[in-house]
Amino acid sequence: MNSRENYLTAARGGKPEWVPVYPDEANMYLAGYCFSQDPETGIDVFGIRWVPNENGFMPEPGRFVLKDIHDWRKVVKFPDLSAMDWEGSAARFRETRDPEKVDICILNTMGLFLLPVNLMGWIEALCAIVEEPEEMEAFVSAIADFLIEAVGYVDKYIHPDIVFTGDDFAAAAGPFISKESWDTVYKKHITRINDAIHAIGALAEFHCCGNCGFLTAEFLECGSDIVQLPEPQPELEADKARFGSRLVITGGWNRHGPGNKPYASEDVVRESVRVALDTYGKDGALIFWDGGIVGNSEDAQRKMAWVVDEAKKYGHEIYKN
DSSP, X not given: OOHHHHHHHHHTTOOOSSOOBTTTTEEEEEOTTTTOBOTTTOBBTTSOBEEEETTEEEEOTTOOSOSXXXXXXXXXXXXXXXXXXXXXXXXXXXXXOXXXXXXXXEOOSSOTTHHHHHHHOHHHHHHHHHHOHHXXXXXXXXXXXXXXXXXXXXXXXXXXXXXXXXXXXXXXXEESSOHHHIIIIIHHXXXXXXXXXXXXXXXXXXXXXXXXXXXHHHHHHTTOSEEEEEOOSHHHHHHHHHHXXXXXXXXXXXXXXXXXXXXXXXXXXXXXXXXXXHHHHTTSOEEEEOOOOOOOSHHHHHHHHHHHHHHHHHHTTTTOO
């Protein structure tokens, strides 16, 4: 079993020979519009200006592209997918592609939820979800149409094994939206995107880093094959017990736990990795990811190295017995 076969075994809910580690064991293709920013202004294809802070790049505070949800048809301009250099980006992808690894396409980094948030700001976007659900749903539908069209290009030029889409619908404390808003505004469009991914023969992975709560079961109901980076906590453990191998997780490591505390010892960090694999991957259906430790300090770099090393060491032992 090579790395690709092993990864896909876990991705389909099976027990592989070892726990695959994301993104180390994958060829990653990023759709060209995801981080397409003007190098001088920092403005992306949707008009959002990105500025650096200690956590990376974030939308410029106080600068709102869309001030009224009713104006989205006039203000928001979706990129022309037919005009993009798909052949060139596919050729660059193939230059570094390892045929022994799984091919994963990142369809979007902001989607049905975060694109309106980044265009409007958190307050206006959240208010629009509650106060103008029909208009927000129409905008969300248009975003989904754009992403579904993009899936067709991804299939033609890359034909990946896995396509991941998604949005940060949740924070550490829980979902940003109610079940009613999810049902009214988002659910059918997430399902449409997953259906489009399945139609090209790929697995659908949904990214939502946070305490997903009721959303974990909803992602599965919408047809997601893999749930990426749900916050490890008792409710997720209960969901894992409830759904078993149907709930495939990319993640598992508690980024807010003892292993990621400042200056955590090597023993503590390595133990946190073993806990993650034992909790969410003892029967398979786990692709390990630390979720991206933030920072360039020596402490952060050490933790990154210990986490990945332990995931590979323990991950190659866990299924031998």
